[in-house]
Amino acid sequence: MIVGFDFGTTNSLVSVVVGDRVIDVMDVETGRPHPSIVRYEGEQVVVGREAKDALGAAGIGVHGNTVKSPKFLLGEEAVAVGGVDRSPVDIVADVVRHVRTESMRSPQRNVLGDLDNAVVTIPVTMNGHRRAALREAFAGAGMRVAQFVHEPLAALYGFIRGAHDPEEMARRLARRNVLVVDWGGGTLDLTLCRVDEEQVRQLRNGGSAQVGGDEFDKVIRDEVVKRVRARGGATDDDLAIPEAELRLLQDAERNKIELSADRVDVTFYRPSYFQSGATLQYQLTRQELEEITRPLVTAGIDEIESLLDSLSMAPGQVSLVVVVGGMAAMPAIRSRLHELFGPDRVEVPSNSATLISQGAAWIAHDRQRLRLAKPIELELARGSLMPLLSAGTEMPLGGEVKHETLHLYCADPTDGKAKFPIATPTALSAHPQASERRTSLGMITLGVDETAPPLHERLELGVVLDDDLVLSVEASSSQKHDRVKASYYDLEFGLGLPAQALPGGVAADPKAPEESVLLPQAGLVVRANVARDKDRAAVPGDVLYRHNSGAFARHVTNGATEAQLLEHLYYQPCAVCKRQWGHPECRCGTA
The missing domain is CATH 3.30.420.40 (ATPase, nucleotide binding domain)
Structure with a gap:
């Protein structure tokens, strides 16, 4: 049972x-x-x-x-x-x-x-x-x-x-x-x-x-004591007896419940509440209760x-x-x-x-098992998305663990860091599109060899889903020998409904989306620089030029892409006036 x-x-x-x-x-x-x-x-x-x-x-x-x-x-x-x-x-x-x-x-x-x-x-x-x-x-x-x-x-x-x-x-x-x-x-x-x-x-x-009910009780108790003091029932230095203070807190809880039911007013009454022996007595109306607790x-x-x-x-x-x-x-x-x-x-x-x-x-x-409501994704270089866990993935039960290991490459080791942005689609969808809004779960930053060529250092990413509903991600680099681990518990889940409780309908397809291009979004972002395969197209143009300038020669088969060419040129000064790309005084390219 x-x-x-x-x-x-x-x-x-x-x-x-x-x-x-x-x-x-x-x-x-x-x-x-x-x-x-x-x-x-x-x-x-x-x-x-x-x-x-x-x-x-x-x-x-x-x-x-x-x-x-x-x-x-x-x-x-x-x-x-x-x-x-x-x-x-x-x-x-x-x-x-x-x-x-x-x-x-x-x-x-x-x-x-x-x-x-x-x-x-x-x-x-x-x-x-x-x-x-x-x-x-x-x-x-x-x-x-x-x-x-x-x-x-x-x-x-x-x-x-x-x-x-x-x-x-x-x-x-x-x-x-x-x-x-x-x-x-x-x-x-x-x-x-x-x-x-x-x-x-x-x-x-x-x-x-x-803003829980306990906070309401404390606010009610403290305000009642304050109002009793204001009416001359006790001086500010006449402290409450601890046991009486407790009883008043319990009174606040009970009276809050009564005023929330059918009572229009209640009476707080505690003989010898203060150390001087003074009695605390105050009639609280529902209107006053709402006034006191309005901020909460x-x-x-x-x-x-x-x-x-x-x-x-x-x-x-x-x-x-x-x-x-x-x-x-x-x-x-x-x-x-x-x-x-x-x-x-x-x-x-x-x-x-x-x-x-x-x-x-x-x-x-009903023997229901929690499942992920949305896919968990890793953003790769060039903004493509790689599913780490599919929507509909069943969560481990007590004593179970799910794990997977992925092998990746660093496309741009220039700053000595490999970046792994972990995200999930903000909206629910059977097949989330790349252009849809994502919610960031976090980012892992791993040390890599900044002197290594692009796509040379191998990266390993371990993904673990445990019975505490926690996603753990551990990354390691082959040459720098760095290792970083992060955990995420703020995940969304789904539950199936028993067949007898359902209207007719077709279940949503729980399969994860295929890798696709992520459109640019507004705001400051840190671009991922890891790639699934040794794909030279994932390397930024300026980085590729430093390590393989021949890829930018004319008529080279499988040379630099148009995007890489533009990225390379962006960091080069104007051949005529030597100003940087986009400088307002550079008119050399205009007719």
């Missing part, structure tokens, strides 16, 4: 598909997901709801002997918790182990199997090192990560697959752009997707860790607009906005999304708080 596991910043949840329905395995006591909080009391480890109740400080991170939202610590070597250095991997493992143990004690334990294999959701901004650490944490808790999947992509799959009529939902969304807004307690995660025939493919991902809401909307701008897409080109996560219930957020996209195109599912975990469970149940 493979389950879906949403290891969230603030809460974690296991879901499983049984028959034709999905089941969420909640905390038995509260009927809600398990808080992602762990507390160390000597040798005792307290996790989840009990740790949240005992939390003695505010905000994300380490507070005394308690860790809130440990996902953010992944990637660090160690953190001090209660004076003891602990590994973030071990801390996360404690949370995962708790969720697994509690789930196996739940009424749904009979349908969970051994609960040792899961499709695990991750934020789109989680880098490769943190993904590897998360995989290690799950292993430490006795669970294998069968596959990672982006949280908003899982939500969209769950939205389609879990619909009352999946076929009708797929038909409704076919050939349309869908934006998923996952506004949770820790992060805002975004993915813009296109539902095309037999698959859902990501166009672009984005998000921010600065605006910052989140700005992230959404920035995502669309990166694709030169207008809000009107988005057919549906699916909003999930705990913050989806906040009226101010819904209102701003309505303003941007129109109320008829914004949908907040009734199961928005659990849809990510449910989507992961459906992916596991």
